[in-house]
Amino acid sequence: MPITAPPPGLPRSLDYPDVPVGSILAAAARRYGARTAFAHGERELSFTELYRAACRFANALIAHGIGQGDTVALHLPNCLAYPVAYYGTLLSGATFSPANPLLPPDDLAFQLTDCEAAVVVTYGPLSGTLAAVADRIPARSVIVVSPAEALRDNEAEFEAFHAELPSTRPEVDIDVRTDLAHLAYTGGTTGRSKGVQLPHRNVVVNTLQYVCSQTGARPLLDEHGDVTVEQVGSADEWPTRHGTGVVVNVTPWFHAMGTIAALNAVVLVGTTVVLHERFDPARYIADAERLRVTSIGGAPALYAGLLACPEFATADLSSIRTLGSGAAPMSHEMINALQDRFPGAAIVEGYGLTEVTMVAVTSPAYRSGTRKVGSVGLPAPDTEIKIVSAEGGEDALPAGEQGEVCVRGPQVMTGYRHRPAETAAALVDGWLHTGDIGVLDEDGYLSIVDRKKDMLLYKGYNVFPRELEELLAAHPGVVTAAVVGRPRDDVGELPVAFVVKEPGDGLDADTLLDAVNAQVLPYKRLRELYFVDEIPVSAAGKVLKRELREQLS
Secondary structure: OOOOOOOOOOOOOOOOOOOOOHHHHHHHHHHHOOOEEEEEOOEEEEHHHHHHHHHHHHHHHHHOOOOOOOEEEEEOOOOOHHHHHHHHHHHOOOEEEEOOOOOOHHHHHHHHHHOOEEEEEEEHHHHHHHHHOHHHOOOOEEEEEOOOOOOOOOEEEHHHHHOOOOOOOOOOOOOOOOOEEEEEEOOOOOOOOOEEEEEHHHHHHHHHHHHHHHHOEEEEEOOOOOEEEEEOOOOOOOOOOOOOOEEEEOOOOOOHHHHHHHHHHHHHHOOEEEEOOOOOHHHHHHHHHHHOOOEEEEOHHHHHHHHOOOHHHHOOOOOOOEEEEOOOOOOHHHHHHHHHHOOOOEEEEEEOOHHHOOOOEEOOOOOOOOOOOOOOEEEOOOOEEEEEOOOOOOOOOOOOOOEEEEEEOOOOOOEEOOOHHHHHHHEEOOEEEEEEEEEEOOOOOEEEEEEOOOOEEEOOEEEOHHHHHHHHHOOOOEEEEEEEEEEEOOOEEEEEEEEEEOOOOOOOHHHHHHHHHOOOOHHHOOOEEEEOOOOOEOOOOOEOHHHHHHHHO
């Protein structure tokens, strides 16, 4: 099928060096040195300081007998200790496993046991949750960032753990194609999480796929053999140059989008990241204006919060050149509203999942690129996309037909940990069956229709919730909406909507139902509608439809 060509000089295939993930930070420290890498409150870490601290942490792990074959779990919110522990773990040869700091005790115990975490790095205010499951997990030791109380017998304070160790890179022989860098767990929005196995090569490849396509660059090795990138695209097309970017980040690093796009990618290109521990729209906007940020990135929930904040319409945000979104689809209404607010900026949606490290498809980020509202864009370099029947099979459907999205490329996982049957079902001849329903157009642009598991069956007809959600979101007075199915023996599932409306709006449920149902075929009509204060979302910004279905039971 035809694929829109990139600007001159940017190939669709990249040369990926066989280097471990720690190589990204090593090269960035030499290149960007004293420039601030991360800032949180009054504290800052330069690229050099981050690298030295990560090396000390790596050497401390090795001194405690932790290295290749071991897993280090980070049970942390975003904080300055996170990148130190992340890169330190990988420099030691151990495997990084991110754990959502808000996991309930049973889920936390399951994940730490499943990944066989030898060490857990946790945050003081959260250490009680970890202590409550200590007898159910295999961890030999716990490292605590900002202890909230006296340390227990097997605990060490984070700074003290590595303060006296050498700040030089340890010599570790890492096989980048087989040694795991990440053992990342799926979001679990449809059930218990699965451990996704990602070797070092996957992480480096996907970081380069993302950075090179989004910033007009190509990979190369520096004089020490570490990976960096050269920005070959013009400033007219990619106005934010490497080593000049500034962003405010609230994307959690324990999520795939956070680890690749908001950690490895920003380090690779020398972006300064200011951390906010939680999303406060007014504070976010104030810092974006004060710091002259160059881009905004996050899930649609972030943009919904910004658009609903009065300051967003009046703040001087003229420094912003790119708005990036992932984790869930943006509504057409949201994209149009953001384009009106930032007429000269590129609004770039992407599509990916933990099983492809992070990104598989992304909209063109260069200014003259074609971005289609409702589409997540074109395949990343060296990535193939095909659409197959949602009912099963491997034959590719023609352009314009809906079906399950399948992905093949060097960033696809090696498999699920301890789950051979599920691995075999998901990976067929190198093709990952994503469980998402999508459609490719004649130009190769992908649009995501819905999750395969979210698709409703009404009297044998397929009903895609996203179509109804788009119609709801477009109605005046609606902030956001989600649609799920209510099981019924005689017809299958009835579409039911949960809607958040603007404060003080007098919108009537029957009026909204009639307005949406007038625009769809009879079998797609909403049968019930409930106004709610909020739609439950995961920390990564994905709607937790399981929780909505539970409200109907």
